[in-house]
Amino acid sequence: MTGQADAPHISVDHVNKRFQTASRAQLQALKDVSFAATRGEFISIVGPSGCGKSTLLYIVAGLLDASDGTVTVDDERVTGPSPERGVVLQNFSIFPWRRVIDNVAYGPEMRGASRQERRRIARQYLETVGLGEFAEYFPRELSGGMKQRIAIAQMLACNPSIFLMDEPFGALDALTREVLQEQLLRLWERDRKTVLFVTHSIDEAVLLSDRVIVMATRPGRIKEIVPIDLPRPRRAEEIRALPQFGTLRRHIWASIRAETLEMMQ
């Protein structure tokens, strides 16, 4: 660990990813992707469907190898998953045979926390995602959006130094989504984790982030990185009312729209 606030926490250097498709053609999902995240930075990744956002997150998570290039965390090369890098993925992984609370308690359990301690931690994060009442339920008794929230609570309970989140609020209704955005803002302000956050919502990206990476497609690459110079701490309602919020939102929207139109031609 470098321990320096401005040293890169995550560094992605010249990453390419090629997939061999079923038709044997090669598909270049990522081309020469480079960026660095400082410790405690919140970065969102946006871009048209298929531009490689999930692929990039999987590579940083160590769940997928890059074809070329490197990812380092605290100067150490990523070669596989680590409990330091918590993930919330689109195909969330919860254990169907465990009660909700025991799903969330899994990380603390792996760290050797006592039953009482891990249940206390799990309860705390279940409250955070608004599922305190469902602690003793089984996942099959919950909706898709509720399961998604379990996956978020599970990651929070592991207390990783890096959050890698792929559309974590995608399956939620608009109101729950807003509540969880606020919760994530408060948690981030308190703990200052380094976050890579994939989203289709430009509004969400601008609200939460320090910087927004806009990706282009075919092949997936970084088009631009937009700094979000909005004041913190952020309260969603106040932030959305600021003229800069609208300007940033429109800028990113136009950038993605241009990409999407080009892709569809």
Ligand SMILES: Nc1ncnc2c1ncn2[C@@H]1O[C@H](COP(=O)(O)OP(=O)(O)OP(=O)(O)O)[C@@H](O)[C@H]1O
């Ligand atoms: N395992 C795989 N094998 C072959 N091609 C893949 C594989 N995974 C992803 N791809 C391709 O890589 C490209 C990027 O996919 P990815 O899921 O990363 O995009 P995305 O930006 O996250 O898309 P979306 O916004 O629709 O979720 C797509 O063209 C996809 O078809």
